[in-house]
Amino acid sequence: MKTYITIITLSFIVCYLEITNIHIEAIVQKNIILQQETISKKISQKELNHNTQKKTIQSHDTRQKIIQKQKKIDSTPSNSQEKVSDQPQKNKESDNKQQTLKKTHSINETLIRSQFLQLINTTRVTPVSLYKPLLKSTTLRAQEASIQWSHTRPNGTKWNTTLKNIINIQSTPHGENLAQTQVNYKSDYTDNEIIQIVNNLHQGLLKSPTHYAVMTNKNYKKVNIGIYIEKKDNYLFITIAQHYIS
Numbered sequence: 001m002k003t004y005i006t007i008i009t010l011s012f013i014v015c016y017l018e019i020t021n022i023h024i025e026a027i028v029q030k031n032i033i034l035q036q037e038t039i040s041k042k043i044s045q046k047e048l049n050h051n052t053q054k055k056t057i058q059s060h061d062t063r064q065k066i067i068q069k070q071k072k073i074d075s076t077p078s079n080s081q082e083k084v085s086d087q088p089q090k091n092k093e094s095d096n097k098q099q100t101l102k103k104t105h106s107i108n109e110t111l112i113r114s115q116f117l118q119l120i121n122t123t124r125v126t127p128v129s130l131y132k133p134l135l136k137s138t139t140l141r142a143q144e145a146s147i148q149w150s151h152t153r154p155n156g157t158k159w160n161t162t163l164k165n166i167i168n169i170q171s172t173p174h175g176e177n178l179a180q181t182q183v184n185y186k187s188d189y190t191d192n193e194i195i196q197i198v199n200n201l202h203q204g205l206l207k208s209p210t211h212y213a214v215m216t217n218k219n220y221k222k223v224n225i226g227i228y229i230e231k232k233d234n235y236l237f238i239t240i241a242q243h244y245i246s
Contacts, residue, residue: 106188107238113225115198116242120223123206124216131222134243137162138226141241145178146228167245175214177242179205182235201240220244 113130121127140162144154151159159176160169167174179201189197205211214220226241 119202128223134224142226142228146239173219173246175244
């Protein structure tokens, strides 16, 4: 009887141990699963952090590229700005050439006009006044006359076609005088030398009956004098055109 009880007791103990072992294994298995889940979560979190950091870096790099590109755009003038910045330089070079040309000729054109006006009015009974709108037509005709010495323009039309934008050439009295001279070229001319040049040109006009008639026509009230100066070899050629209108 005791032996039987002992066997039952041992069987119970063995059964209890097996149950306990199973329970322990279940706990261990559960812990392993929990550990794996924890590790997985950590790995996922780490990957998430890495991706977030990567995106942040990419975003930063993108912003830096945009900033650099913007700086490049801001620091590089546009074509129009380049153009706007080059144009004054070109004008400056052109002005320098004009200044050099005038300095080479060194002829005071204002003095030539004022001296001519004085001599014309000394010759006339009634004075004429200097009329600025005629300066364009007289300057053009002086240049044309240096090419073709005639009251007909190089294009074959009459000289007075240059006055169409100023007067009605069909009804308004008008006249033209041309004169030309040459002097020895110098780097500079005094006022007295310029006055003498004008006097010589004026005397040449007075000796021509047709030019004298234009100069003294009492119907004319306004005048201007165009001047074209050209250097050839060791001479300076001076061509003038006078336009008279009523």
